[in-house]
Amino acid sequence: MMSVLINKLPRNNIKTIITRSSEIQSCRHLSIVPSLYDDKDPAPTFFSSQVQILLKRLTRPDLSKVFRKRCNTGLFVLRTPTYKFLTDKELEAEIAKANEKAEQLLQMPPVVKMHQTINEVLSEDPALIGYDSCKYLFTDITYGVKNEHRIIVERDPDGVLRNCDHDIRKRLNQTYFPMNGRKIKEPIMFSDKDRFNDLLDNSKYEFILDRACIQYEPDEPKYQSVTSITYQHIDLKKCYEILRSTRHFGPMTFYLTWHQSMDNLMLELLQGNAIREAVLLTSLRQHIHGDVINGGEAHNLAQQILPTPKQSEKPENLTEEDIQLDNKCVECIEKFIVGNSAMKSQHELALQGFREHYQQLIDLSRGLRKAHGGV
Amino acid sequence: MLPPASGTGQYFEKAAKSIRLIRQGCTNRPFYHISVTQRKRLNSQPVIEQLGSYDPMPNINNEKLVALNLERIKFWLGKGAQVSTPVAEILGLAGFFPIHPRSYMTAWRNRKTERENLAKQAEEAKTKENTD
Numbered sequence: 001m002m003s004v005l006i007n008k009l010p011r012n013n014i015k016t017i018i019t020r021s022s023e024i025q026s027c028r029h030l031s032i033v034p035s036l037y038d039d040k041d042p043a044p045t046f047f048s049s050q051v052q053i054l055l056k057r058l059t060r061p062d063l064s065k066v067f068r069k070r071c072n073t074g075l076f077v078l079r080t081p082t083y084k085f086l087t088d089k090e091l092e093a094e095i096a097k098a099n100e101k102a103e104q105l106l107q108m109p110p111v112v113k114m115h116q117t118i119n120e121v122l123s124e125d126p127a128l129i130g131y132d133s134c135k136y137l138f139t140d141i142t143y144g145v146k147n148e149h150r151i152i153v154e155r156d157p158d159g160v161l162r163n164c165d166h167d168i169r170k171r172l173n174q175t176y177f178p179m180n181g182r183k184i185k186e187p188i189m190f191s192d193k194d195r196f197n198d199l200l201d202n203s204k205y206e207f208i209l210d211r212a213c214i215q216y217e218p219d220e221p222k223y224q225s226v227t228s229i230t231y232q233h234i235d236l237k238k239c240y241e242i243l244r245s246t247r248h249f250g251p252m253t254f255y256l257t258w259h260q261s262m263d264n265l266m267l268e269l270l271q272g273n274a275i276r277e278a279v280l281l282t283s284l285r286q287h288i289h290g291d292v293i294n295g296g297e298a299h300n301l302a303q304q305i306l307p308t309p310k311q312s313e314k315p316e317n318l319t320e321e322d323i324q325l326d327n328k329c330v331e332c333i334e335k336f337i338v339g340n341s342a343m344k345s346q347h348e349l350a351l352q353g354f355r356e357h358y359q360q361l362i363d364l365s366r367g368l369r370k371a372h373g374g375v
Numbered sequence: 376m377l378p379p380a381s382g383t384g385q386y387f388e389k390a391a392k393s394i395r396l397i398r399q400g401c402t403n404r405p406f407y408h409i410s411v412t413q414r415k416r417l418n419s420q421p422v423i424e425q426l427g428s429y430d431p432m433p434n435i436n437n438e439k440l441v442a443l444n445l446e447r448i449k450f451w452l453g454k455g456a457q458v459s460t461p462v463a464e465i466l467g468l469a470g471f472f473p474i475h476p477r478s479y480m481t482a483w484r485n486r487k488t489e490r491e492n493l494a495k496q497a498e499e500a501k502t503k504e505n506t507d
Binding site: 122123125127128129130131132133134135136137139140141142143153154155159161172176 | 427433436437438439440441442443444445446447465468469470474478479481482483485486489
């Protein structure tokens with residue numbers, strides 16, 4: 001009997017320790033402070049063609065991930081794949097079609113400034129005080145008017161007629177013109193902090209971001225805080241790979257660069273031997289802040305990099321032009337680390353690692369060419 | 376038998392039209408369509424067109440919801456449709472018409488009854504104090 005008791009005690013202790021540690025964890029997540037786009041409008045920068053091209057390239061789209069099987073909510077039947085024999089011409093047409101569809105799937109959610117509250121009084125009529133104890137909400141349901149331009153007004157119990165604020169507008173638009181997937185009541189995963197933190201802990205980032213895209217408008221404070229917390233969590237855990245080749249990688253990169261916290265991402269790129277993408281990231285920073293020491297050089301290099309194919313495709317088949325370009329990239333990144341990096345030693349270490357790895361690749365590809373009878 | 380929501384009523388060019396509330400809810404749960412119909416037709420008969428809706432029961436946020444298809448309302452007003460008093464009141468509150476006199480009357484009467492209730496309560500409290 002006694003031994004059983006003694007056996008039980010430490011187990012209980014372990015349990016309490018585990019629950020405590022999870023409490024501490026959840027406390028730490030609550031301390032992530034969301035930073036919103038509330039002072040300067042990021043939209044002109046985000047939508048400029050250069051930045052869009054850079055962000056799309058940094059997403060590193062992989063078609064097998066873009067067209068992966070996803071949960072089939074909303075689909076009534078799972079379609080079976082069809083296999084066809086195609087001529088080269090037809091195959092090219094199919095690939096072009098697939099690329100077009102991938103571009104559609106990878107379209108990034110917009111990054112815009114937070115909206116201002118609407119407080120526009122249309123008329124005041126104190127003689128109506130006492131008419132009713134509740135508000136009247138009037139919605140113009142004229143056909144063919146867009147949600148953001150719809151007339152929605154309220155008559156308050158004190159007789160004031162005013163334009164509705166964004167939350168009421170959104171609720172009424174959803175009532176009369178429902179959007180598929182959006183709920184009138186906020187889903188519990190966003191309203192309950194514990195559940196939200198559970199999702200973050202389980203790395204369900206894509207799910208959170210997809211749902212936030214449906215549930216909120218991009219200029220809503222709630223959308224910006226949810227995405228901001230998620231991006232910061234990804235940045236802390238360095239799980240960038242989860243978002244790669246999804247539509248959310250671009251906005252995340254933009255967010256991190258805009259709020260001057262792209263050093264972890266830079267480190268991940270250097271450690272993953274993606275030196276060209278690191279240069280693209282510096283170029284992006286130069287576009288957004290203009291504070292990179294060798295900004296012009298980064299821009300020029302980015303222009304040279306963009307037409308080349310993705311780096312990681314054939315690492316052992318380097319041509320001399322590739323080697324030249326990569327060496328230029330290494331120089332550029334060196335200057336960037338000296339001038340702008342906040343994590344100098346780690347970045348330098350990662351760059352050194354890349355150099356050694358790259359030297360091996362160069363030797364390998366030159367040796368291969370020699371063995372095949374090249375010069 | 377409730378009429379269909381819109382569009383099946385017979386339409387005569389010259390006959391007088393009226394924009395009115397048509398009750399669509401069930402027992403103890405009123406809900407109204409704002410519809411245009413021939414003036415001589417009963418509310419249970421098919422309407423010409425539905426122009427909006429009005430929910431007289433406050434929702435969970437203490438709001439009454441009104442939907443108005445202003446474009447079509449303007450069209451029917453242009454055709455010379457008569458507007459019934461409750462609809463004119465709603466349109467007045469929405470800021471589309473001038474406020475209907477009956478709204479002012481209701482407000483004034485509500486204020487008056489409230490004032491009387493308050494006075495009555497004060498009097499009762501006073502008598503209670505005196506008896507104690």
